[in-house]
Amino acid sequence: MEKNPYQPIEAKLLDVITETSNIKTFVLQPLEDIGFKTGQFMEVTCPGVGEAPFTPSSSPFIKEKLEFTIMKAGSVTAALHDMKPGTILGLRGPFGKGYPLEDFEGKDVLIVGGGVGLAPLRSLLLTLLEERKKYKKILLNYGAKTPNDIVYKGCVCGWCEIKPTLDVRLTVDSDDNNERPKGCGVGLVTTTCDDLPLDPKKSIAIVCGPPIMMKFTTLKLLDCGYVPKHIYLSMEKNMSCGLGICGHCMLDKYFCCKDGPVFTYEQLKDIPDIWA
C-alpha cells in the first residue's frame, strides 16, 4: 500500500540540549526508517499543537538518531521547547533536494553560517568530514550575535582544533563581557570573508542564516569573485505540505519545498524581494 505523505511517523524524544537562551537541540529516535540527504528538511509534529519544517543538524550517516536545532519563534517551537525526554513526536519527510554534494567534489568548500543557520550547515559539515578526501580545503565561517548566542559551543571549539582538515573562523557582533572563545573575532560574519585562503574561482560557497545575513554575505562573496552559480543558499519560506501541492512556499517559479530549500544564487538573483 502506498504511504500517506501527510501521515507522520513516530519519533521518541531522547534528549534536549540547551544551546542558548532561545535555541535547543532535540535528539530524536525515529521508530521507523527515515533517512535523509544533508540539506533536506522534515516536518516535525508537536502533538496537539501543529507541525513546522526543520532541517536535521545531525549527520545523515547516523540513522538511528536525528538531531534538530530549533530556535523558539512561535507556537510550535515554543511547545517543542517545553517538551521533556520520553515524549513521542511526529516526523514527515524528508523533503526537498538537499545539498548537491557531487558538485562540491574536488573543490574548496566555504561554509558561512549565521545564528541558528549553523544547524543545516553542521549536518553538511559532518557529511563532508565523513568523506573528507572528496573535497579540497574546507573553511567554516560562523557568526553569532554575542558569545552566549554561539550554538554547539563544544563542537565549534573542537572543530577549531582539527586544522588542517578544517579551518574555522568565528566572530560575534559584540562581546561586552569579553567572553568569546579563543580565536573568535568581533565583527559581522561578512568580515570572516576578508582575505579568504582559497581561490573563489575554484571553490563553492554555502550560506545559511537570517535573510539579512544571507543578503550581505552573498554580496560580499560576489565582491570576492564568486560567481552566482557557485553560491548556494538555504531559503526558508513558510511551508505547509512539503510536497509541492499547497503553494505556500512559492518563490517565483519555484516550489521552495520541492525545488529547494537549497538554491544557487544564479537561480534566485532575478527574483524581486528575494531577501524579504
Ligand SMILES: Cc1cc2nc3c(=O)[nH]c(=O)nc-3n(C[C@H](O)[C@H](O)[C@H](O)COP(=O)(O)OP(=O)(O)OC[C@H]3O[C@@H](n4cnc5c(N)ncnc54)[C@H](O)[C@@H]3O)c2cc1C
Ligand atoms: C526548510 C526549512 C528549514 C528550517 N530549518 C530550521 C531549523 O533547522 N531550525 C530552526 O530553528 N528553524 C528552522 N526553520 C524555521 C522554522 O520552520 C520556523 O521557525 C517555524 O516554522 C516557526 O514555527 P512556529 O509555529 O513556532 O511559529 P509561528 O507561530 O508559525 O510563527 C512565529 C513567527 O515566525 C515566523 N515564521 C513562521 N514560519 C517561518 C519560517 N519558515 N521561516 C521564517 N519565519 C517563520 C512567522 O512569520 C512569525 O513571525 C526552517 C524553515 C524552513 C522552511
Ligand code: FES
Ligand atoms: S509547502 Fe506546500 S507547495 Fe511547498
